[in-house]
Amino acid sequence: EDVSKRLEELKKQTGDYEDALSRLMTIRANTARLVEEEEKAFKAGETLTDMVNSMIMLTSMKLSQRTQAVLRDVSTTKAMLFILVAIGPLLASGLAFIFIRGYTRPVNMLLEATRKIKTGNLDFRVEGLTDEFGELAGSFNEMAVSLKDQLVRIEESEKRYRMLFEKAGDAIFIVDAEGKNVGQIVNANEAAAAMHGFAAEELMGLNIIRDLDAPSAEKKTQDLIKRILNGEWIKAELEHQKKDGTVFPVEISAGLLEIGTHKYILVFDRDITERKRTEETLQRAEQIKICGEMAVGMAHEIKNPLAGIKVSIEVLLEELNLEEGDREVLVKVINEIKRLELLIKALLNFARPPRPQFSLVNINDILELAASFSLQKPSFSPIKALKDFDEHLPETMADPMQLQQVFMNLILNAAEAMREGGTLTLKTSYDKSSSKLQVIISDTGEGITDEMKEKIFQPFFTTKSKGTGLGLAISKRLIEQHGGNIIAESNHPKGTIFRISFPLVRKLEEEAA
Numbered sequence: 208e209d210v211s212k213r214l215e216e217l218k219k220q221t222g223d224y225e226d227a228l229s230r231l232m233t234i235r236a237n238t239a240r241l242v243e244e245e246e247k248a249f250k251a252g253e254t255l256t257d258m259v260n261s262m263i264m265l266t267s268m269k270l271s272q273r274t275q276a277v278l279r280d281v282s283t284t285k286a287m288l289f290i291l292v293a294i295g296p297l298l299a300s301g302l303a304f305i306f307i308r309g310y311t312r313p314v315n316m317l318l319e320a321t322r323k324i325k326t327g328n329l330d331f332r333v334e335g336l337t338d339e340f341g342e343l344a345g346s347f348n349e350m351a352v353s354l355k356d357q358l359v360r361i362e363e364s365e366k367r368y369r370m371l372f373e374k375a376g377d378a379i380f381i382v383d384a385e386g387k388n389v390g391q392i393v394n395a396n397e398a399a400a401a402m403h404g405f406a407a408e409e410l411m412g413l414n415i416i417r418d419l420d421a422p423s424a425e426k427k428t429q430d431l432i433k434r435i436l437n438g439e440w441i442k443a444e445l446e447h448q449k450k451d452g453t454v455f456p457v458e459i460s461a462g463l464l465e466i467g468t469h470k471y472i473l474v475f476d477r478d479i480t481e482r483k484r485t486e487e488t489l490q491r492a493e494q495i496k497i498c499g500e501m502a503v504g505m506a507h508e509i510k511n512p513l514a515g516i517k518v519s520i521e522v523l524l525e526e527l528n529l530e531e532g533d534r535e536v537l538v539k540v541i542n543e544i545k546r547l548e549l550l551i552k553a554l555l556n557f558a559r560p561p562r563p564q565f566s567l568v569n570i571n572d573i574l575e576l577a578a579s580f581s582l583q584k585p586s587f588s589p590i591k592a593l594k595d596f597d598e599h600l601p602e603t604m605a606d607p608m609q610l611q612q613v614f615m616n617l618i619l620n621a622a623e624a625m626r627e628g629g630t631l632t633l634k635t636s637y638d639k640s641s642s643k644l645q646v647i648i649s650d651t652g653e654g655i656t657d658e659m660k661e662k663i664f665q666p667f668f669t670t671k672s673k674g675t676g677l678g679l680a681i682s683k684r685l686i687e688q689h690g691g692n693i694i695a696e697s698n699h700p701k702g703t704i705f706r707i708s709f710p711l712v713r714k715l716e717e718e719a720a
Contacts, residue, residue, distance in 0.1 A: 324351055324354065330351075330355070331351065332348050332351065373396050373397055374397075375396055375398055376398060377398060377475050377476060377477045378395070378396065378398045378399035378402045378403075378457075378474075378475070378476035378477070378478075379395065379396045379398070379399060379473075379474070379475055379476075380392055380394070380395045380399055380415060380472075380473075380474040380476065381393045381394040381395070381464065381471050381472075381473060381474075382415050382471060382472040382473075382474055383471060383472075384432070384435070384436060384463070384470040384471055384472045385469065385470050389416075389432065390414045390415050390416040390417065390428075390432070391412065391413070391414050391415075392410050392411060392412065392413050392414070392415055393411075393471060394411075395407065395410045395411070399476065402447075402449075402457075402476065402478055403419055403447065403448075403449050403450060404449040404450035404451055404453075405450050409450075415428075415474070416428050416429065416432075419447050419448065420445065420446070420447060420448070421445075421446035421447060421448045421454045423446055424445040424446045424447070427443070427445060428445060431443055431459075431461070432472065435461055435462060435463055435472055436463065436470070438463060439462075440460070440461070440462035440463075441459075441460070441461055441462070442458070442459070442460050443458075443459055444456060444457070444458050444459075444479070445457055445459055447476070454657070455478060455480050456478075456479050456480060456483050457476045457477060457478055457479060458476070458477045458479045459474060459475065459476050459477075460474075460475040461473060461474040461475065491664075491665070491666070491680075491683075494665070494666050501554065509547070509551060510548070510551050513544050513547055513548060513551075514548075516544060517541055517544045517545075517548075520537050520540055520541055520544075521541065523537065524537055524538070524541075549675070550675050550677075553675050553677040553678075553681065554677065556677075556681055560681065560684050560685060560688065561609075562688075563605070563606035563609055563685075563688050563689065564606050564608070565604045565605060565606055565712075566604065566605070566606075566607065567602050567603070567604055568602060568603065568604075568605050568607045568610070569600065569602050570600060570603065570605075570610070570635055570644055570646060571596045571597070571600055571635055573605075573607050573610050573611050573614060574596070574614050574633055574635065574646060575594075575596075576611060577611050577614035577615045577618055578592060578594075578614075578618055578631075578633060580615060581614075581615045581618040581619050581622065582618070582622060582631075584622075586626060587622045587626075589625075589626075589627065589628035589629075590622055590625050590628060590629055590630070590631055591628075591629070591630045591631070592630075592631045592632075592633065593630060593631070593632045593633070594632075594633050594634075595632065595633070595634040595635075596633070596634070596635045597635045597636045597637055599637070600635050600636070600637050600644065601637060601644075601711055601713075603644060603709075603711050603712050603713070604712040604713070604714065605689055605709075605712075606685075606688075606689070609685045609688070609689075610685075610689075612681075612682070612685065613682040613685050613686060613693075613707070614646070614648070616678045616679070616681075616682050617648045617682065617705050618631065618633075618648060620678070620679075621648060621649070621650035621652065621703070622650075623671070624650055624652025624653050624702075624703070625650055625651060625652040629650055629651040629652055629702070630650070630651045631648075631649075631650055632647070632648070632649045632650075633646075633647070633648055634646070634647040634649075635647075637711070642710060642711050643708045643709065643710055643711065644708065644709055644710075644711055645706065645707065645708045646706075646707040646708075647704060647705070647706055647707075648704075648705045648707075649698050649702060649703065649704040649705070650698065650702045650703055651698065651701055651702040652701070652702050652703065653701070653702075654697055654698065654701050654702050654703055655695060655697060655703050659695075660695050660696070660697075663679055663695050664679050664680055664683045664693070664695075665680065666680045667680075668680075686707055686709065689709045690709055690710050690712075691707060691708055691709025691710070692707070692708055692709070693705060693706070693707045693708075694706050
């Protein structure tokens with residue numbers, strides 16, 4: 208405002224100066240007037256000069272003030288720019304961090320949820336997200352719920368199949384079918400372990416061919432595996448062996464099982480020992496029927512004529528004066544006739560054994576008596592008898608004469624197998640869990656082969672030159688009439704063991720009724 212006023216005054220003074228100069232130029236003829244106007248013009252010029260100098264000074268001062276203000280503004284701007292340059296990256300980093308954090312937080316939450324589900328935590332849920340991430344989280348949670356439902360169904364199904372696997376009555380094996388591991392047991396149920404005398408964990412890693420098949424079955428099993436690998440589902444009968452070496456028959460059903468890219472064999476085993484015994488019993492029953500028919504016919508067709516021949520020869524021996532050689536021949540004939548009579552009697556006893564006359568007896572007493580009668584021969588003197596009787600053995604209903612006949616037959620067989628000496632062991636025991644009495648008669652004689660064990664109780668099977676082959680067959684029938692069972696085993700390292708077991712009977716059913 209001050210500058211504008213001074214400019215107006217300067218403009219006015221400039222006008223006055225111009226007027227003075229103009230008048231000065233027009234009055235050149237009047238000297239006095241000229242001098243007067245020159246003075247006025249000079250003063251006006253001085254005044255104008257002063258005003259110009261004043262304006263210059265004022266303008267300079269204003270410019271200086273403006274310049275300083277501008278410099279201050281520039282300094283302020285430089286300071287602000289410096290601050291921005293200094294803290295700009297930090298501010299940008301902070302803003303970027305806030306932005307990235309806001310963006311990556313939901314991503315991290317989803318990644319964490321993925322890790323949780325990967326470790327099996329299907330109850331984990333993603334919450335607190337919005338927008339597109341919220342929709343993604345919702346889909347993720349639905350997926351987790353679906354996975355859990357599927358897992359529950361799979362676990363329930365697995366439990367059902369595992370229960371069927373473990374509780375099955377038949378033995379079940381899963382066996383490797385590839386490379387060097389062919390036959391290696393991968394899994395087996397409790398029935399398989401119990402059937403073979405192992406703990407379940409002991410079966411893992413065993414080879415079903417090398418460790419469970421009886422030696423006689425190995426080649427057959429290898430042939431069966433080849434058929435299975437060709438896609439055939441097979442059924443067959445084999446022999447397996449228990450942990451203690453006992454061999455028993457099994458019926459197997461097996462086929463190929465593929466899990467992923469690996470091949471296995473699924474094997475079902477069934478112990479058919481009882482079935483085989485039943486078949487043998489039926490076979491023996493058929494043999495007995497035939498023997499019975501033969502025995503009846505022989506009793507009529509042979510027994511009476513033999514008796515007549517025997518009497519006639521005895522009369523001839525008494526009445527004729529025969530030479531010693533002829534007499535010996537006739538004596539041998541009589542002895543052979545007696546042997547035939549014993550054979551016929553044995554056949555009749557086998558075909559039609561007398562019904563047991565039951566009474567309450569002590570098995571220890573009967574076994575003791577049978578041993579004392581059987582071992583009286585001087586030829587049995589090298590034999591050492593060991594007795595291990597259960598002193599608390601309960602009494603049972605049985606026919607003492609029939610049991611004594613069985614015990615004597617077994618003891619005599621054992622003694623004849625040890626004519627050069629050996630040990631005869633007699634043992635009795637009672638198993639409370641099965642309520643069964645057991646009698647064991649074992650020797651250290653020649654022993655029996657596996658083939659003999661299968662045939663030893665069959666009628667007419669004998670290893671003796673003078674045997675009828677009916678002693679053990681009759682013994683088995685008598686034991687079976689008592690509801691019992693008799694088996695023959697090898698007595699390692701040598702000899703034979705006969706195990707007799709029959710149920711404890713306190714009172715006959717007829718009497719109880």
